[in-house]
Amino acid sequence: MKVALFVPCYIDAFFPEVGIATLELLERVGCTVDYPLDQTCCGQPMANSGCHADARDTEALFASNFAGYEHIVTPSGSCAHHVRDQLTAIEQTPAVQAVRSNTRELIEFLHDVVGVREFPWAEFPHKVGLHIGCATLRRLREASTSEIREPAFSKPARLLGAVKGIEIVRPERVDECCGFGGTFSLDEEPVSAKMGRDKVADHLAAGAEYIVSPDMSCLMHQRGCAERAELPLKFLHIAQVLNGTAR
Amino acid sequence: MSRVDHAEASSRFIKAKDHAEFHDKRLWDLRRKRDGETQALPEWEELRSLASAIKEHTLSHLGDYLEEFERNASANGMVVHWARDAAEHNQVVHEILESHGVTTLVKSKSMLTDECEMRPYLENRGIEIVETDLGERIQQLDDEPPSHIVVPAVHKLRADVAEVFGRTIGTDAANSDVAYLAESQRRHTRPYYLKAQAGMTGANFAIAETGSFVVCTNEGNADLGANLPDLHIASIGIEKLLPRIEHLGVFVRMLSRSALGSPITQITSHFRAPRPGTAIHVVLVDNGRSERLGMDDFWTSLKCIRCGACMNTCPVYRRSGGLSYGSTYSGPIGVIIDPTFNLRKYSSLPFASTLNGSCTSVCPVKIDIHAQIYKWRQIIAERHQLPMVKKEAMRVAGKILASPKLYRAAVEAAAAGLEKLPRALVYNPFNAWGRQREVPAAPPQTFRQWYLKNRKGARR
Numbered sequence: 001m002k003v004a005l006f007v008p009c010y011i012d013a014f015f016p017e018v019g020i021a022t023l024e025l026l027e028r029v030g031c032t033v034d035y036p037l038d039q040t041c042c043g044q045p046m047a048n049s050g051c052h053a054d055a056r057d058t059e060a061l062f063a064s065n066f067a068g069y070e071h072i073v074t075p076s077g078s079c080a081h082h083v084r085d086q087l088t089a090i091e092q093t094p095a096v097q098a099v100r101s102n103t104r105e106l107i108e109f110l111h112d113v114v115g116v117r118e119f120p121w122a123e124f125p126h127k128v129g130l131h132i133g134c135a136t137l138r139r140l141r142e143a144s145t146s147e148i149r150e151p152a153f154s155k156p157a158r159l160l161g162a163v164k165g166i167e168i169v170r171p172e173r174v175d176e177c178c179g180f181g182g183t184f185s186l187d188e189e190p191v192s193a194k195m196g197r198d199k200v201a202d203h204l205a206a207g208a209e210y211i212v213s214p215d216m217s218c219l220m221h222q223r224g225c226a227e228r229a230e231l232p233l234k235f236l237h238i239a240q241v242l243n244g245t246a247r
Numbered sequence: 248m249s250r251v252d253h254a255e256a257s258s259r260f261i262k263a264k265d266h267a268e269f270h271d272k273r274l275w276d277l278r279r280k281r282d283g284e285t286q287a288l289p290e291w292e293e294l295r296s297l298a299s300a301i302k303e304h305t306l307s308h309l310g311d312y313l314e315e316f317e318r319n320a321s322a323n324g325m326v327v328h329w330a331r332d333a334a335e336h337n338q339v340v341h342e343i344l345e346s347h348g349v350t351t352l353v354k355s356k357s358m359l360t361d362e363c364e365m366r367p368y369l370e371n372r373g374i375e376i377v378e379t380d381l382g383e384r385i386q387q388l389d390d391e392p393p394s395h396i397v398v399p400a401v402h403k404l405r406a407d408v409a410e411v412f413g414r415t416i417g418t419d420a421a422n423s424d425v426a427y428l429a430e431s432q433r434r435h436t437r438p439y440y441l442k443a444q445a446g447m448t449g450a451n452f453a454i455a456e457t458g459s460f461v462v463c464t465n466e467g468n469a470d471l472g473a474n475l476p477d478l479h480i481a482s483i484g485i486e487k488l489l490p491r492i493e494h495l496g497v498f499v500r501m502l503s504r505s506a507l508g509s510p511i512t513q514i515t516s517h518f519r520a521p522r523p524g525t526a527i528h529v530v531l532v533d534n535g536r537s538e539r540l541g542m543d544d545f546w547t548s549l550k551c552i553r554c555g556a557c558m559n560t561c562p563v564y565r566r567s568g569g570l571s572y573g574s575t576y577s578g579p580i581g582v583i584i585d586p587t588f589n590l591r592k593y594s595s596l597p598f599a600s601t602l603n604g605s606c607t608s609v610c611p612v613k614i615d616i617h618a619q620i621y622k623w624r625q626i627i628a629e630r631h632q633l634p635m636v637k638k639e640a641m642r643v644a645g646k647i648l649a650s651p652k653l654y655r656a657a658v659e660a661a662a663a664g665l666e667k668l669p670r671a672l673v674y675n676p677f678n679a680w681g682r683q684r685e686v687p688a689a690p691p692q693t694f695r696q697w698y699l700k701n702r703k704g705a706r707r
Contacts (some may be wrong), residue, residue, distance in 0.1 A: 007694045007695075009648065009654070009658065011694060012658060012693050012694040012695055013658035013661060013693055014687040014689070014690065015687070015690070015694075016690050016692060016693055016694035016696075016697050017690070018694075019694035019697070019698075020694065020697060023698075023702070033702075035695075035698050035702070037651075037695070037699075038651040039651075040647075040648045040649070040650075040651055040654040041648040041654070043648070045641070045644055045648075046641050046644060046645050046648075048602065048621070048624070049598075049624060049628065049633070049637065049641050050597075050623075050624030050625045050626070050627055050628035050629075050633065051628050051633075051638070051641040051642075051645065052625055052628070053628075053645075054641045054642055054644065054645030055645060056645075057645060057646075057649030058645060058648040058649045060649070061648075061649055061650075061651070086621075134601065134602070134603035134604055134605075135602075138603070138604040138605070138607075138608060139604065145605075145608055146282060147282070147560065147605055147608035147609045148292065148608055149285050149286055149288070149289075149291040149292050150292070173275070175605075176562055176605075177562045177601050177603035177605065179562065179601060180601065181600070181601030181602060181603070182601075183598075183637070184598065184600070184601045184602075185679075185680065186679040186680060187254060187598050187637070188253070188254045188257065188563070188598065188599055189254065189679040189680075189682055189683070190254060190257050190258035190261050191254070191257045191261070191563050191566045191567050191599075192601075193682070193683035193684060194261050194267075194566050195562050195563075195566060195601075196684065197683075198271075198566075220687055221684065223685070223687070224680070224684030224685045224686065224687070225683065225684050227684075227685040228683060228684055228685050
């Protein structure tokens with residue numbers, strides 16, 4: 001299966017190892033991966049700030065970079081959500097609509113499209129707190145939420161649970177937002193940092209050694225909070241665990 | 248009117264550690280209890296859909312139902328008034344009170360009268376007003392607005408209440424025993440029920456078919472206020488209408504479960520007609536609701552039944568307190584209706600959200616709150632109400648991210664630069680990220696640089 005890989009700007013710049021793990025993981029499960037070299041960002045930072053006019057050219061660039069691919073995969077739930085549900089600053093041509101509907105977050109692509117259930121190459125004998133970002137959880141609906149009365153399910157937990165040796169621990173406020181929220185983390189720094197501290201403390205209290213997530217931007221924020229508080233927590237993108245990069 | 252600075256206010260809120268911790272825990276506890284109640288009802292999600300559909304139908308035929316309500320309420324012997332806005336509402340209420348020679352009014356909880364700023368209006372005209380809901384009374388005595396639409400004094404600790412009562416009703420300010428405080432307040436307030444010539448309530452629901460209205464409370468204060476004096480005034484927002492009495496059950500089942508995590512309010516009173524020799528006046532208030540009803544993106548905010556579930560679940564509200572929103576309505580529901588009152592004043596509020604969407608998921612009438620917050624941000628940007636710094640940052644970001652060349656230069660320089668900067672330059676008060684968080688370490692190369700070295704060649 002041929003896929004185009006979208007590596008969000010903050011992963012490209014700060015967490016190349018997450019992009020690498022994603023690429024290798026996709027190759028392991030039998031995908032041929034293209035990485036369009038002119039990619040930058042999906043436009044979410046501007047659009048989430050209300051600045052649709054400023055998002056327009058970035059969205060247009062995204063759409064042209066990924067035009068024609070049947071599968072566009074990204075290791076970031078909020079970017080996948082933006083592309084699929086909110087990339088509306090540009091004209092909605094059939095090509096743009098196809099790019100939008102063909103975009104998947106990595107876990108939903110592995111779970112729903114490829115149908116991977118086993119990761120025999122991976123092993124992670126650690127206690128892990130799973131953080132599912134709010135866009136991944138409530139917009140992409142990769143897991144059931146504590147607010148809705150529905151049967152419990154979790155695609156990230158199901159895949160992570162298949163890794164040898166892993167133990168998933170459950171924080172008390174299992175799906176409360178960690179307070180990243182894109183530019184919210186700067187606009188509303190006091191509340192954002194408080195939410196981040198509360199989130200990592202909740203995971204620590206549940207016994208987590210690692211916080212693992214399909215959402216690296218949440219982890220960037222949580223890691224920043226944990227490091228400042230000198231908490232003994234480590235942070236990994238879910239691709240790093242599923243790929244067996246981290247052990 | 249100056250802009251509300253939510254971030255600044257929340258910073259002060261968080262600094263009061265004991266208060267902030269209590270506030271978050273108390274409201275999370277309500278959210279948890281709400282989860283327990285909703286998980287116990289197999290039909291919960293069905294009820295939400297039904298409630299939403301009933302409200303949307305009613306709002307789409309609001310004019311008809313309002314007239315039906317007026318006809319039936321009048322036939323029942325109630326007097327119905329119409330108020331276009333807050334000023335007209337206050338005037339109408341004052342005229343009713345004046346014509347009945349009222350000098351003291353006991354009133355139960357009503358967000359609408361706060362929205363209309365009725366209390367100062369009437370007090371300036373010589374009318375004594377006593378809030379009888381415990382939380383509202385605490386807030387009145389402390390000369391502060393309510394911070395939550397269901398639990399108005401939730402931001403106060405017991406010791407704060409003891410201090411307020413000590414200062415205002417003569418209790419022992421050092422005694423923060425709950426039973427003592429509640430009993431003292433009761434003794435202080437009870438005589439007003441007998442003294443008052445009028446009682447005022449809001450309404451949770453008004454039924455077109457029966458011309459009756461329903462008040463849901465937990466303390467019994469509304470019923471004393473409505474029944475002891477000979478005059479009862481009810482201020483009702485026009486969005487409170489329900490078509491038929493059979494629809495009421497859906498909402499009564501959801502209201503308190505959503506609000507407090509209890510199956511039902513202690514008291515659910517139906518007011519249909521005045522007792523012989525007494526009068527009930529109903530004031531139907533618009534105050535911007537018709538205009539909101541005409542807004543394609545925001546009209547469904549009128550479905551709100553004021554349960555406060557969105558506030559209890561909101562991680563930002565719980566950590567910033569209701570007063571930080573600088574408006575009658577705070578939390579997620581406040582964020583989406585406050586800008587309809589004053590876009591400039593409340594332009595920071597839609598940014599006081601991570602767009603996590605928990606509010607939408609708990610809303611018993613399925614208002615897509617997070618989507619409306621997102622939409623307000625666009626309107627605020629289009630109407631040039633963004634702070635200059637943010638506007639400029641987004642303009643520059645938009646330029647860089649639209650150009651592969653500029654983008655590559657920026658990320659590669661930023662990564663390389665960060666490494667070399669002294670810590671004091673990265674972690675300073677002007678860098679909001681670094682104030683309480685570490686900045687990620689710069690990697691030796693970007694993903695793209697790695698890709699070009701390790702994968703390129705073979706592919707396009």
